[in-house]
Every structure is written in structure tokens, then in C-alpha cells.
Amino acid sequence: MTEVRILIVEDESIVAMEIASYVEKLGYTVAAVCSNAEDALKLTSEQKVDIVIMDICIKGDKDGIETAALIKKEHMQTEIIFLTAHLDDYNVDRAIDIDPTAYLSKPFNREELKIFLKIALCRLEKKIGQCEETMHHLILDHEFSYDLETHTLYCCQEIINLTKKENDLLALFIQNKNKLIELYTIEHTIWPDKVTNTNTLRTLVKRLRQKLKHKFIETVPAQGYRFRISAN
Numbered sequence: 001m002t003e004v005r006i007l008i009v010e011d012e013s014i015v016a017m018e019i020a021s022y023v024e025k026l027g028y029t030v031a032a033v034c035s036n037a038e039d040a041l042k043l044t045s046e047q048k049v050d051i052v053i054m055d056i057c058i059k060g061d062k063d064g065i066e067t068a069a070l071i072k073k074e075h076m077q078t079e080i081i082f083l084t085a086h087l088d089d090y091n092v093d094r095a096i097d098i099d100p101t102a103y104l105s106k107p108f109n110r111e112e113l114k115i116f117l118k119i120a121l122c123r124l125e126k127k128i129g130q131c132e133e134t135m136h137h138l139i140l141d142h143e144f145s146y147d148l149e150t151h152t153l154y155c156c157q158e159i160i161n162l163t164k165k166e167n168d169l170l171a172l173f174i175q176n177k178n179k180l181i182e183l184y185t186i187e188h189t190i191w192p193d194k195v196t197n198t199n200t201l202r203t204l205v206k207r208l209r210q211k212l213k214h215k216f217i218e219t220v221p222a223q224g225y226r227f228r229i230s231a232n
Helices: 013-025 037-046 064-074 089-096 110-135 164-175 183-190 198-211
Strands: 005-009 029-034 051-055 079-084 102-105 137-139 144-147 152-155 158-160 180-182 217-220 224-227
Touching: 005 013, 005 037, 013 029, 013 051, 013 110, 029 037, 037 051, 037 064, 051 064, 051 110, 064 079, 064 089, 079 110, 102 110, 164 183, 164 198, 164 224, 180 183, 183 198, 183 224, 198 217
Parallel strands: 005 029, 005 051, 051 079, 079 102
Antiparallel strands: 137 144, 144 152, 152 158, 180 224, 217 224
8 A cells, every 4th residue: 555544533632643653654644633523424434534543532423433333334444443541341342342452452552553563453454355356256156256357267376277168158158148159259259260060069158067067057959058147
């Protein structure tokens, strides 16, 4: 990540300024400092915030845990570090549902904050990586998936090795999933510069079917094939 933006929600101005100064020395960007839920929610809706350092006891109708829950509801990737002078069982149980990065005791320890920010950053990068991976992965079923960028077939997260023709055929099926693909179209896509016959295509389809555990590929007699998967 090139820039990590941090929102500090703390109603003690001296503490907030001290945190902001230290966070900036560590190389992070302080997106804003505020003291109540209303401002925190407004700021996170208007600008990018990666990590929120949230005091549990803040001014207003909503406390820090309620505010953090609302932020996470709208921005699931945002990491939360709770800041509190007293953490009782009741608030721990409420905070657990939010899955915060950590709880930082007041007065805060600089080394602890530094470590918690590193943990938050690692969690954030992992989430972003998972999102990017999901964006170009087509889930075929509970076993199989297909990487649309690298044209790679996976079964149970293991790569399935395909020949070039098998890969070309699977890519054609994926591009036209749930649609009938006529024999003529398949033959002239897979073998554009070669005259082929139905038996050659059938053999190729058979090999690909075996690697797919005989799933997905449907034969439409005298017409072609359909690659059947649930809607994605």
C-alpha cells in the first residue's frame, strides 16, 4: 500500500494530538481527528480511511464501539484499534463482534501502538489481496475455480495442468458459460488454421471432462456443447 490513512477518534484533545503526532512520525497519514460519532461517520463516508484509532468512551449518543460497528458495516476492510482506559467484560463482548485489530490501554504505550498499527496494516493488505484475487477468480463449484487473468484452472486450490488445446477449449467455455457453443465455432476457434473433424474435438472434450471430474460440460446432440455453472 502506498498511503495508509488513519482516522483518530478521541475526545481528549491532548491525547488526540499526541497520537496524531506519533502516527505521522511512523510514516502514516492522519486523515482527520475528531471527538464524536457523528463526525467520524461523516468523515469515513466522505474520504478513504484505512485504520481507525477509536476511543471507546467518546462524546455523543453513540460510544466508540457503536460507531466502529457502523463504520465496519459500510467499510468492511477498515481496521479498528480501540483505545480505552477501562475495558470491562461487557465492552469486550460487544467489541468482539467487530473483530478489532487490538485494544490499546490509556495512557497509550507508543511501542504497543506501533506494533498494533503494523498488525492492522498486515490485516488490511491481506484483505485487499483477497478481494483482488476474488475479482478475477470465477468460482465454478465447491471444488473448482478459474483464474480469468492467468487462465488457470484450480481444484481445491491446487493448479490443474492443462494442455494448450485443453486450456483454449476451457477458456472458450468460460467466455460463453451457460450458452450453447456450436461445433463449428469450437472447431474454428481451437484449430483456426487447420481442418479438423468431430472425433478430434470429441477426444479433446473427453480429456477436459476427465480433468473436470466429468462436471460442467454438457453435450447438446448434433449441435455442440454447453458449459453449465451456477450464476456468478
